[in-house]
Amino acid sequence: MNAWGMGIASRVSAPPALSGSGKGKKVVILGAGLAGMTAAYELGKLGYQVDVLEARPFAGGRCQTARKGFTLQELGGEAQTCRFDDGLYINHGPWRIPLDHQSTLYYTKQFGIPLEVMVNDNDHAWVYMEDAGPFSKQRLRPAQVKADLRGHVAELLAKSVQAQRLDTALTADDQRLLLDYLAHEGALSAQDLVYRGRNGAGYAEPPGAGLKPGRLADPLGFRDLLASKVGKVYSAVQEFPMHATMFQPVGGMDRIAHGFAKRLGRTIRYGAEVQSIRQSPGQVTVTVRDASSGAVSQVTADYCLCTIPLSVLRTIDADFSDGFKGALKAVSYAPVGKIGLQMKRRFWEEDDQIYGGHVLTDLKAVNTISLPSSGWQSKKGVLLGYYHYALDAIEVSALSPAERAEFAVSAGEKIFPPYRASFESAFSVAWHRVKYNLGGWAEWDDAGRAQAYPTLLAGEGRVLLAGEHMSYLTGWQAGAIESAWLQIEELHRRASA
Amino acid sequence: MNAWGMGIASRVSAPPALSGSGKGKKVVILGAGLAGMTAAYELGKLGYQVDVLEARPFAGGRCQTARKGFTLQELGGEAQTCRFDDGLYINHGPWRIPLDHQSTLYYTKQFGIPLEVMVNDNDHAWVYMEDAGPFSKQRLRPAQVKADLRGHVAELLAKSVQAQRLDTALTADDQRLLLDYLAHEGALSAQDLVYRGRNGAGYAEPPGAGLKPGRLADPLGFRDLLASKVGKVYSAVQEFPMHATMFQPVGGMDRIAHGFAKRLGRTIRYGAEVQSIRQSPGQVTVTVRDASSGAVSQVTADYCLCTIPLSVLRTIDADFSDGFKGALKAVSYAPVGKIGLQMKRRFWEEDDQIYGGHVLTDLKAVNTISLPSSGWQSKKGVLLGYYHYALDAIEVSALSPAERAEFAVSAGEKIFPPYRASFESAFSVAWHRVKYNLGGWAEWDDAGRAQAYPTLLAGEGRVLLAGEHMSYLTGWQAGAIESAWLQIEELHRRASA
Numbered sequence: 001m002n003a004w005g006m007g008i009a010s011r012v013s014a015p016p017a018l019s020g021s022g023k024g025k026k027v028v029i030l031g032a033g034l035a036g037m038t039a040a041y042e043l044g045k046l047g048y049q050v051d052v053l054e055a056r057p058f059a060g061g062r063c064q065t066a067r068k069g070f071t072l073q074e075l076g077g078e079a080q081t082c083r084f085d086d087g088l089y090i091n092h093g094p095w096r097i098p099l100d101h102q103s104t105l106y107y108t109k110q111f112g113i114p115l116e117v118m119v120n121d122n123d124h125a126w127v128y129m130e131d132a133g134p135f136s137k138q139r140l141r142p143a144q145v146k147a148d149l150r151g152h153v154a155e156l157l158a159k160s161v162q163a164q165r166l167d168t169a170l171t172a173d174d175q176r177l178l179l180d181y182l183a184h185e186g187a188l189s190a191q192d193l194v195y196r197g198r199n200g201a202g203y204a205e206p207p208g209a210g211l212k213p214g215r216l217a218d219p220l221g222f223r224d225l226l227a228s229k230v231g232k233v234y235s236a237v238q239e240f241p242m243h244a245t246m247f248q249p250v251g252g253m254d255r256i257a258h259g260f261a262k263r264l265g266r267t268i269r270y271g272a273e274v275q276s277i278r279q280s281p282g283q284v285t286v287t288v289r290d291a292s293s294g295a296v297s298q299v300t301a302d303y304c305l306c307t308i309p310l311s312v313l314r315t316i317d318a319d320f321s322d323g324f325k326g327a328l329k330a331v332s333y334a335p336v337g338k339i340g341l342q343m344k345r346r347f348w349e350e351d352d353q354i355y356g357g358h359v360l361t362d363l364k365a366v367n368t369i370s371l372p373s374s375g376w377q378s379k380k381g382v383l384l385g386y387y388h389y390a391l392d393a394i395e396v397s398a399l400s401p402a403e404r405a406e407f408a409v410s411a412g413e414k415i416f417p418p419y420r421a422s423f424e425s426a427f428s429v430a431w432h433r434v435k436y437n438l439g440g441w442a443e444w445d446d447a448g449r450a451q452a453y454p455t456l457l458a459g460e461g462r463v464l465l466a467g468e469h470m471s472y473l474t475g476w477q478a479g480a481i482e483s484a485w486l487q488i489e490e491l492h493r494r495a496s497a
Numbered sequence: 498m499n500a501w502g503m504g505i506a507s508r509v510s511a512p513p514a515l516s517g518s519g520k521g522k523k524v525v526i527l528g529a530g531l532a533g534m535t536a537a538y539e540l541g542k543l544g545y546q547v548d549v550l551e552a553r554p555f556a557g558g559r560c561q562t563a564r565k566g567f568t569l570q571e572l573g574g575e576a577q578t579c580r581f582d583d584g585l586y587i588n589h590g591p592w593r594i595p596l597d598h599q600s601t602l603y604y605t606k607q608f609g610i611p612l613e614v615m616v617n618d619n620d621h622a623w624v625y626m627e628d629a630g631p632f633s634k635q636r637l638r639p640a641q642v643k644a645d646l647r648g649h650v651a652e653l654l655a656k657s658v659q660a661q662r663l664d665t666a667l668t669a670d671d672q673r674l675l676l677d678y679l680a681h682e683g684a685l686s687a688q689d690l691v692y693r694g695r696n697g698a699g700y701a702e703p704p705g706a707g708l709k710p711g712r713l714a715d716p717l718g719f720r721d722l723l724a725s726k727v728g729k730v731y732s733a734v735q736e737f738p739m740h741a742t743m744f745q746p747v748g749g750m751d752r753i754a755h756g757f758a759k760r761l762g763r764t765i766r767y768g769a770e771v772q773s774i775r776q777s778p779g780q781v782t783v784t785v786r787d788a789s790s791g792a793v794s795q796v797t798a799d800y801c802l803c804t805i806p807l808s809v810l811r812t813i814d815a816d817f818s819d820g821f822k823g824a825l826k827a828v829s830y831a832p833v834g835k836i837g838l839q840m841k842r843r844f845w846e847e848d849d850q851i852y853g854g855h856v857l858t859d860l861k862a863v864n865t866i867s868l869p870s871s872g873w874q875s876k877k878g879v880l881l882g883y884y885h886y887a888l889d890a891i892e893v894s895a896l897s898p899a900e901r902a903e904f905a906v907s908a909g910e911k912i913f914p915p916y917r918a919s920f921e922s923a924f925s926v927a928w929h930r931v932k933y934n935l936g937g938w939a940e941w942d943d944a945g946r947a948q949a950y951p952t953l954l955a956g957e958g959r960v961l962l963a964g965e966h967m968s969y970l971t972g973w974q975a976g977a978i979e980s981a982w983l984q985i986e987e988l989h990r991r992a993s994a
Binding site for chain 1: 509596597599602605606611612613614616618619620621640643644646647648650651653654657662663667671674675677678679681682683684695696697698699700703704705706707708709710711720723724726728729731732733734735736737739740741742744850852853854870873874946951954967968969970976979980982983984
């Protein structure tokens, strides 16, 4: 901390300023996700001859957006083709750009990609718990839960302060200041320090024109709130990096992928599946199989930056040392599933006045139903019907696409009565079943961070690794980008030595 | 409350469904603000012959947006012409559409006016207090203040619960549930219930790629926070109707005024200053002076809906009863000032990572510096340099436009060092000095609500009143619209009797 606020100087918000030139040196980059494309873009500017090998027919890695015509066939699964109406989409990969991720925002600005607010915090969106004691199977507004719980807690503490019952080192002055704060924070009545509700919790009858002053909702009872445990859905503040202002690119997250791909042009070779990686003292040789023709060829380079997820890289034939190979196996990849559901009517806006944000729920394998932050007041919309991890993700991913949609609709209609009648089409992904990914993101444990992670970070010979897995921002685009920034600095150092 | 959440059925979200026809009946509407235009639009659909008399050369009333070429000459003041760059603007009248204001949102939807999120709550925007004890003249992130204060308070209460020191009726079970909640809400360590900071409060060193796990900021001290009183800037939840999701029309609030005006066309007569209002048993006669030619004419109608602000109406010659005239004087109008400052660089985004929202401050007569919620990452922006009321507004409004700009810049540069160097041009308004308004909005006191308000609501003879002043949503566009909906129902009832 300094007088100008939190020390943010250490935040990485621009690519490394590298001097010298990469002229005459060749780098092969494996994977045209955000890490690979960031590296290719920046190394290209330095004069390096760059080849990007991408197994898919399109760039972006997990930075994908499903809209009409987008296809996906999971390993061992049915082919899906997205049938959403024109203009509708789901970001089934990354879907949020936090303000803290200045590295991602560096490229949206560089590339002139228009942003819009992604409503990531909406105290007006329902919380719905099947198992919440007295509030089971009721739709509650988080604003009411927060206001009433904090009001009751402030009252409890204020009365204890007043009764001098606290075992505390606070002076009489501090206690007076604390009472002032509690009365304000909890909207306690000044006379008796009692919480009797507040307009931020909501109205039973809203104020309006004429003789309608409004009537406040009665507070939810303290003991009922405690018994419901619904207060544990929230906490004092949004955790990093979830706080406002959150962004999304206008039109879909893949605008970022397109921004890079357009600039890289033919630097990216599509349909190029890596079959093996070999090093000699002087160069790296990558064997590639063309996904459509099956033709096998070789690419040689002075250095290789490999951004292939470790979940996939550890299945590729490479002449890494045993230690390095062991490290590649030391991280697990998150099973993650998402489903987009096109609804022919925006009932969440029209009936419930919910504009974006997340409906949180304990409905099994749902977690959240998230409402779109674009197309306000338009006719149709695509919502996120579930977002699940771990065992939930594994179980649901065993279902066919149609069965997954039925699962999501059956859950959602418990919260929103018009859900089923409004449902038109679905597009789902189970990232652990997606070829070339085999998981949502890297999940390091403490042992892995201590041992395998530094090994992988150092790379081996002429091969360096980059990607979200090589960062403490796993699962975020910023992790991929900042990791690329870090590793091209190292690569340039080695190449310039 | 019912099982489906708060009782919102009583919210007025659509115009009254009126049966019958207004054919052959004439209504003169005074004022083409949102109340007058709402009434004209809905009565026109019913078949009434409607004339709207508007003193200004444009429609909208206070629903205005200042962009290049917009002019304003306050009473006794210099003429101002807005010199903002193309595409930049300030909503110097209403600037927010709360989700609770379904009446306003009814028309944005009807008219197809695109909306975007207006960031009304940003825990990452600075709070800056000159007088805040140990934190005086420091820029703090509200996220840190909220996280640390709530953490400390949760710890204090948790320890008291644990020590069985509370004078409370909570059972042992409830106390256990309370401890669980407090530990979660306040991010207390599970072992000893101590608050030691949390990532939602911010990082001293953010996590990143490579060997950067991040280092949390040390919590601000409890006693320092109490002494600073900075916790009183916020409360447990945003008060009604300030909570997310907040909207603004893309391109400026006057898009709503344009939406009505386009549909009403020549129904609105511009430059028509009302000079007198007279009633006979059978009709209403309004005398009008043409603002440009000075020509005086008369308009007769079966009914009159007068939406002129009471601050102005009470200065107009009308044959109201003494009781009604007395009631017109029973409300005060808010002195309100705003200033838009065009900045050639979005330093709040680029240097401080603040995207929209309000910088709250105790700098005299500033209250808030609000950052724009559009044009993210673009070059320039117009921010709101102050938003003040009451005595502050009266004092600053005595300054010339150039002096007001200097006042605002001198204040702002205390918080943002690049403020002065970035400043390009200003546009300010003091609503209490604006002809045809004479104030920002009606401010009723309890006595006025009890006595004068019902008198005015009932109207007199063939004259009914509408506008934000005839609602409990004073100062909001929704108050004007809902008041019009209420009064056209009454007018139609009388006309159909």
